[in-house]
Amino acid sequence: KIIYTHAPVHKEGRHWCKKGHCRVKTEYNIYIKRLTVTTMTSNSNLSTMRRLVEQLKLEASVERIKVSQAATELQQYCLQNAGKDALLVGVPTGSNPFREPRSCAVV
């Protein structure tokens, strides 16, 4: 955990970090975000809760199909397009645009 001796100052998006190793997602940033989230949920007012309930009702009413059917269709798409997939089957060496021009007969 990064410990700060003073509160970071937000100046145009910059924030003070320990030892100059500035990771955007610093532990402090995450900590502050989680603090904001907990305060928000504990002070949740009626309108937020109503919106949440409406959202859940919307999600519950989504039309769903069985996983077996969805999986079969994903598999079908893969197999149909497998021939065109250069990363899967490889391309004839002459037509690979990224091949380095070499005289070696490998590949």
Next chain:
Amino acid sequence: MYWICSKSMATQELQINESLAHLKTESESLKTKLEEERAKLHDVELHQVAEKVEGLGQFVMKTRRTLKGHGNKVLCMDWCKDKRRIVSSSQDGKVIVWDAFTTNKEHAVTMPCTWVMACAYAPSGCAVACGGLDNKCSVYPLSLDKNENLAAKKKSVAMHTNYLSACSFTNSDMQILTSSGDGTCALWDVESGQLLQSFHGHAADVLCLDLAPSETGNTFVSGGCDKKANVWDMRSGQCIQSFETHESDINSVRYYPSGDAFASGSDDATCRLYDLRADREVAIYSKESIIFGVSSVDFSLSGRLLFGGYNDYTINVWDVLKGTRVSILFGHENRVSTLRVSPDGTAFCTGSWDHTLRVSSSFSFSLFSVISLSPEVLLTHCVFFFFFFLQIWA
């Protein structure tokens, strides 16, 4: 008089508290109902359906080009539709447009801010968009004249209240979709800079987004620090579906090529595949030996392979249908921060904190050419494959 006012206020407060509790119980019951509905349709696993499919065997991926020129960590990259140009952005504020075939730098722009976390190429190839800690998304039109100062023609499009984490052009050059650390995504008109639609629903920073692949598609998926991946309708601004099975921040989301599913990569070291029509997670790609988070994911053209860039400096390639790892690529000297497959699927490019970008493709091994090899070359190849398989089984 005062006593009557305070009494009515007290009863009002009591009513609010009661309805709040009522709404809370309702939301809890709706959540359990949603889980039950999803579980009812979970009759089989994806890898069980794919048992009859031929296995892929082990793959070898080889780095074809190394793009050197950034002075600091590469944070984001994007391919141009011409399958040749790449735009990349880094921590030092530089945005560079490369020609991946020749490794030449075509354009370079210095942004006024550091940590340019998002960059995107316009579908026409005539502009790039980028943004980061400046909370803005700026569009730079690319001119053919190499001496022209690109920074002069900069156009500020998006304004957020926190850092810009991802941006993407929609099907045309005219609209940009952005996601930000302030927890929202937004759709902007490039010409006027106007906000067309905003998407609220994430409870923490939104780290990534991806547009649905179809021409007429108007949905996109976003993932955030609240461990949720949300699918949104671009026209109404509504969240249509939400998935919360990851155990940590979702760093990257990518649609399956058919548009019916999407994959996500997270700090919990797993990649997961979610099917949109079954409305649930259908596969997890993880191994006990992999403990570092995934920073970026992308599918190959057919959707059979899932590439994941990890924080342990490697790229793992997964068989999407069977759930097994088919290849591991080393080469970067620091964590892989971004990974994209080229538009025609011939290669993929990875950017890393070691200041370089690498373009890699699969290494096909033809038996005919082995026979024509000289003994020394054959021996070195045998040694290479021996060490390679040793690493796979380790």
